[in-house]
Amino acid sequence: MAAPTVADFLLHRLRGWGVETVFGYAGDGINGLLAAWGRAEDGPRFVQARHEEMAAFEAVGYAKFGGRLGVCVATSGPGAIHLLNGLYDAKLDHVPVVAIVGQTNRSAMGGSYQQEVDLLSLFKDVASDYVQMVTVPEQLPGVLDRAVRTAVARRAPTAIIIPSDVQELEYSAPTHEFKMVPSSLGVDWPQTAPDDAAVRRAAEVLNAGERVAMLVGSGARGAAAEIEQVAELLGAGVAKALLGKDVLSDEPAWVTGSIGLLGTRPSYEMMMGCDTLLTVGSSFPYTQFLPEFDQARAVQIDLDPTMIGMRYPYEVNLVGDAAATLRALIPLLERKADRSWREGIESDVARWWETMAMEAAVEADPVSPMRLFSELSDRLPDDAIVTTDSGSSANWYARLLRFRGSMRGSLSGNLATMGPGVPYGIGAKFACPDRPVVVFAGDGAMQMNGLAELITIKRYWERWADPRLVVAVLHNDDLNQVTWEMRAMSGAPKFVESQSLPDVDYAGFAAGLGLQAIHVDKPDDIGPAWDRALAADRPTVLDVRCDPNVPPIPPHATTDQMISATKAMLAGDEDRWGVLKQGVKTKLQEFLPHREG
Structure with a gap:
């Protein structure tokens, strides 16, 4: 049996990470990879899109709805270029995707060869969290493992560039010596808990409010039960950013629906009338649809410390997992006896859905x-x-x-x-x-x-x-x-x-x-x-x-x-x-x- 190539090991490593599906399109810049797929009997499964941009979008959809890593593959030059729009979609919506692209042979690089594009420069922005070229077999496991971990940890696209001749080299693992970078599979992710003192400050702000509004986004996925508890205690209504539409059911009478230009009137009126705002897992950008800056005291919860404190002058900024942070907050919240604010929101929501049915008719x-x-x-x-x-x-x-x-x-x-x-x-x-x-x-x-x-x-x-x-x-x-x-x-x-x-x-x-x-x-x-x-x-x-x-x-x-x-x-x-x-x-x-x- 022939020794495994770099391409063979790449597919083996993807399977080790639990990758079951890769979306892509063929090209001679990835011939080594395609041959390895044939030897691996289509494992992980190769899904052929009609265009590389569509392959990237399919990887984004797979990651969004599957709650797992998306992977796409494309050839050198035009194939790699075509991935960009889908990868920017992943970047801006914070979705973990790894792009694997080919490159011309190392011997031709720098010679203005056919389909030669400076891919490191091309992907420098869209895959700014991690982009690297593999030039020797020993480099591959460390680069791939880091691309996977970075994509998942930072919820971002990463990219690996593999010249076509490197794909066909015999694989050789990194050795126990100077300037080698061994690597390993797997990662156990922590649940990020908030700071106790900050949670107490947040509770003080929320307890002091009389008209509390909540805004939830995709970062609040998995925290529906906690959101419902907090909304009940605070007598709050809950608006949803567009990417958070599926975070919370629309059945409760106090869920006002989407916010913004595409949003609902109850969401708009709630934000214009509240005196306190709690934002959970959302970077909703349109400040004009949030309360006036001097109107409301505000608290934000977000897992990503680079997105905290944005969009509004928040008084308390809590970095932590949405569900864990809300669970820490709940024992400190006082149930609001006056439910008139909540009742007004529920009335507005009921009228809105009637209006929508009338408009649709x-x-x-x-x-x-x-x-x-x-x-x-x-x-x-x-x-x-x-x-x-x-x-x-x-x-x-x-x-x-x-x-x-x-x-x-x-x-x-x-x-x-x-x-x-x-x-x-x-x-x-x-x-x-x-x-x-x-x-x-x-x-x-x-x-x-x-x-x-x-x-x-x-x-x-x-x-x-x-x-x-x-x-x-x-x-x-x-x-x-x-x-x-x-x-x-x-x-x-x-x-x-x-x-x-x-x-x-x-x-x-x-x-x-x-x-x-x-x-x-x-x-x-x-x-x-x-x-x-x-x-x-x-x-x-x-x-x-x-x-x-x-x-x-x-x-x-x-x-x-x-x-x-x-x-x-x-x-x-x-x-x-x-x-x-x-x-x-x-x-x-x-x-x-x-x-x-």
Whole structure:
């Protein structure tokens, strides 16, 4: 038997770290790795995306929903370059991903050879926590182990560069001598506990408040029970940052939902009225949606000391695991006898959900995107995973889906890049093959890369224990989010040349791949379409003809502001009359009678 190569040992070491899946695309810069995969009988499993950027997104989705390390691989030069956007998504959303990339032979480096790119410089920012090139076999275990540990410890992307000739060298372990760096597998992570004195100071601030608001983000995942206890003691309402939507169920009456431009009115009004703020595991960046600086005393809890004390003038900054810190805090908190603040929040939340149902029922031409989300909300299986693309679909995801049970959901939160919805869904299916996945994608994102990744779904779906992966396309022939941003932020009418999209039959494309395909162009067909998709024995594409003129109204928008924006559109926007009609009808729902009178 031939001696193992560097590439053979790399795969062996990945298996030792428990890596089961690697997302990638072939190229001659990683031929040594691909040959090793053949010898290893596809262990860890190689998942072929249609493009390296999609491989990186799939690794991010796998890590987000699987709660484990994501790994992607690409060839030298263009392949490595293509990974960058997905890796930046991991960096900004604090997701552990290791990228393994090829490089030209060492003998050619520095000679302007074909596909030679200075990869150390290229990855210096995106993998700033750790990026290294392996130039001799003895270097490999230490570099790989450190890349894995760093990615998980710092929740960040790291990168390993391996020249193609090094991949095929006979592996030789580091020896017990000068300038060798031996390494080992495994790590036992501690639970970071907060400082006792700081916990007491935090309790004093929270006990002194009369109107307490909480903001939770993805860093609070796993602390739902503790959040509920603290909210009950303090009589607080809880808003959720976009990446924290699945941290806490939307069922409790005091959960106000998302916050920010894509958020809810109850979240906005709670922040504008509170006198105390407790932020747990969130780096939500939009200060204007938090209380005025002189309005509220504030406490922050975060595991990452580099993110503590940001976004707001916090009085107490606690570094620690969210659940452990809240457990330390709970015995020191005094239950607030006056529940009027909590009762007001609950009333606002109840009215909000009624308003959303009324707005979703407003007639549109032909289908309201709000109704597409509203009809799904109660139908979602308790263990569903939901992904959404950046764009107008993110608005409706944030506001209209009520999560419960063990539902998970995510999107590109901080990079807000187009295109990750479908590959996130694929990554989710490989991480959790026994759970149903629903993807919402705008037609712009589908044309950018979603259509190609339907081919990846065709290739792999029969390997998943639960075959349900539903891709709902918001088909409006418009880059809708940017169109609305032009109108609202720039006071500019829609620029047709940049905003209008060519019409594509998304369901027809899916049908050609053997997937279930459903066209929806009538409001009453939405519910039955969801029922078919969620009962199917294969993945489904819902091609939904959505009205581009349904406005994603921010929670702080007033009627006067809407009228002002509409006036700006009257100077030449091709959709001006449809926008005016839909905007007025939608906004009117806030003022119509509600059930609670």
